[in-house]
Amino acid sequence: MSALPAEPRRAGLLARFRQDAFWYRQRGAVLSFAVLAAMLVLVAAVVPGTFYSATNLSNLAGQLAPLFLVSLGQTFVLLGAGFDLSVGAVISLSSAILTLDLADPVKIPLAFAAAATVGLVNGWGCVHLRVHPIIMTLATSSIVQGLALILLPTPGGVAPGLLVHLASGTFMGLPAGFYWIVAGTAAAIWLVHGTTYGVGLYATGQNPQAAWMSGIEAPRIRILTYVISSLMAALAGAYLTGRLASGDPNVGSALGLDSVLGAALGGTLLSGGVGGPIGTIAGVLIIGVLNNGLNLAGVSPYYQFVVKGSMLVLAVSLFRRKEAGL
Amino acid sequence: MQRGCVKDVMAATAPLIEVESLSKSFGAVRALQDMALAGYAGKVHAVMGENGAGKSTLMKLLSGVFRPDTGSIRLRGAEMAFHHPRDAQKAGISTIFQEFSLLPNLSVAENLFLGRERQDGRRLGVAEIRRRTREALAALDLRIDPDRRVGSLSVGHQQMVEIAKGVLADASVFIFDEPTAALASHEVETLFALIRRLAGNGKVIFYISHRLSEIFAICDDITIMKDGRFVRTVATAETDVDEVIQGMVGRPIEELFEPRAETLGPVLLKAESLVGEAAPKPLSIEIRAGEIVGIAGLEGQGQQELMRLIAGFAPARAGALTLADRRIEGLSARRRMAAGIGFVPENRKDDGLFLSLDIGANMATAEIARRRLLGWVPGMGARIAEIMRQLAVKAPNARTPVVDLSGGNQQKVVLGRWLMAGARVLLCEEPTRGVDVGAKREIYRQLRNFAGQGRGVLVTSRELPELIGLCDRLLVIRNGELVAETMAREATEDDLLRSALPAAESEAA
């Protein structure tokens, strides 16, 4: 009885991205970080002083914190081969709840409980009732936005003091937003790369049936991605409410789609099972640096629409899928 | 080999796992009826039967993938109710599935520990996972990096990883569902050593295979199934190949097949040194009018690539392909189909059927596909009804959704699609996969009828008896090359297998 020959393993960096499971799933992230680095060099050349000033970077962190949080949440849903269009509405809803005329210890948990409920409904509808994620979250998005507008018809209200405190100012020389970003990112990376949930998520996103046959609770894992996404959206809502010190029932409307952009630019595939929160860091930073750089360079905001749209199309075109369509 | 004395003593004890009057239906199809099975510690127990006899259903009930309609599964005397594959794993039943349950984008280590990590209530460290992965791989003589992505491994190695995954579990019952389909002979030897070791440690092993030689080499007992029912259980030592075959088939296998073609027409399809991206070795094939040609070979030797190259789904790089004197190698798949090539893909549900659409729409697609995009669709009801009658599709009418049909009737719908489109050469992958015996016979008859009308058929199949019975002429494919040709009436399974095995091994055998 002879030992089998070892599976041939080609040397070289590129072969690693095909053969090593971790690097295969993170290959998009590597590309995103390369693009980000190139952009950072570019802004250094075009708007050197203004971009790399402490004020600007600090502002940038403050602006990007909510996008970071929702994009990380969206990353979970995408990894599980789902899609969450309702995060924008959830941000708005949490902003509306957080500025209700209620005691802080009541409304803060209430906002997160509401978000978790939306996530559960989304997950339950997509997984157990087998409604397509886009339809399901589009429907809940409409409902949740309606609720937000009923609770808070116009911007205003009083934000909880705790959130105002946590979302503004600086701590140890760094802006508050920075700490929200670090906390959210660390939590997401830990969940995906440091727990069994993460392995199950990659497995489920790729093939729920095979994952189930391997003893993975695929339905539960998928439902949880929607809950995580909603909770992250509520967190973004909390940050925005604290930062603005008041509520706004439409505050999340733009962030919903940007969250998909952040995750997709970071190399997370919409078909599930490939990518992750590490890439999303790069994806969100690319959006942030781009917007910020264009602003500093004095480009009309109208062009920014065009640039952003083109980036989105480019990002999803990088990885050809097997099938065309959704 | 050392099947023997120690275990015979143990046989007197109560069975470790026992199945009684187990039944399972899928819609109108009764996949399993009143099944009985008993596994004893330290025994290797073969479960045999033709395709569609219910073996896989039985094993999926044991492993918690399906839930039984009636009947009981008892493990050490306690009745089990599995709602989830995880329940079966926890109870100590580990299954090595026939279809890969591996996830290609996960690493070997991640696959091995998928769903198992929290068995003892805590999470295993990365180092521990790697160590145990190496150990499990070493037990199979495999030298693979635990971080390696499974999708980048060869099919044989993937199968070995699948086995390693099943063996890693701390189980008392192991189910091997056709584990050797993709293995080379030295890998089979390694696997057998492992199975003997497991049996020696007092485990129950259920071994499902078509290969009689393997069954007689490694199994202590044989349970025979037919048409979803229990036939009998015999000790391997007290039976022989003929008895087993007779039990499985219940009728001579020849009865399933139609007589072969007596006269053949001119060459209909001719491939000369055809080369494609995924089929780098030149392939030459001739199919005559009236002829059914079969491609035999081990799993994944280039059968799929060959079929897709001829059908036009993979562009030809060099060589010539002629359909009735017309050169077609430069045409797209769509054009080739319009010229008269039909393609029945192996995976019926994923690649063949439109599950939300009705029979009529499913049958009409290939015919419609030849039409102009803005052309008016004529009524085809009469033609569809005629073909349904001709193929004996069991359904009330053409508006019945195809999801409601049995596998055999679904396959007839796919065949009917090409009858309707008037295909002249049919490329048919695994014509009877997931089809019960009665429908098999019907499909063989239809393929023979099809050829009888002056058309040609090219078939691939995993089942050698099917190829021998169905075809006029057989080609053996090995490592992307057509290495042998024989008339089907002179072919034997042994000869075909010998040509199909890699060269070095067939010499050794």
Add this chain to the structure above:
Amino acid sequence: MKRVLTALPPALWGLAAVCVFAAFTQPQFLSLPFLMILLRQAAPLGIVALGQTFVVANRSLDLSVGATIAFVNLIVAHAMWNGYPPAVVIAIALSAGLVIGLVNGVLVTVLRASAVVVTLGTAAIVTGIGFLYSGGAPGNAMPELIKWLGRGRIGMVPVSGLVWAAFGVVAFVLLRRLTLGRYIFAAGDNPSAATYSGIPVNTTLLISHVLSGLFAASGGLLLSGLVGVGSLNLGADYILSSIAAVILGGAVFGGGAGGAIGTMLGTALLVMVLNLLTVFGVDQPGKLIVQGLVIAVAAVIYQQGRRGG
């Protein structure tokens, strides 16, 4: 029996229920003049939704319809077309929709990018171009012909209603009478099986997207005529509403069901419900909630029906 019930578009039952409800509570709601007002209001959405039907049946989605409507509106309201014959303006507006659809289709089929993201991306690009084109200040120089199309009447019947009906006939013929429709439903249900049957899956999907762009631009023309002036954010809520109408009509991402008639019924149901809510004094937030619930319920009912089969 269950199959018969679920085979009909969910909108039919909804429409019947709404009519009965209205007959008892708000009889004037069902009067002919009021229905004609509803028809005029429903027509632009109806056409956009018909376009959306092609892509949804083809297992794709067009989220750029809102931006297309806004863009068409900015074109036809722009002062630079003063003096040109209205037919030229209309032709330019329709070509804009065709180009947007073509770009969507090419990106989705050639680059195999996700339709959701692609159409969101083109929507952002088109919105940006619209802003640049109008300089952020939409004009109000709209040809009278377009206004007539949007608000005019022939006798009692609104012109836009007739246009909607014409588009409905075209969509019906394309989907249920021509080869193209068979391709769309087959490719939508199982792209892989469609390829193996010889159906030109990519071309089909490309055409679906082009049709959606063209229909969206046509709906945008009617809506512009109805509004009568240029407006920066016209049509934003048509994205959700058009999808809702399609789902109410029974088409769900390549299920082989639904079609022109279903979508027209779906549009009618949606518009009636929303107007009924207005009559009862429910404002925008309440309508959003009802719209979301209606979509969810229709999708769930449809999915349960399929599972039974």
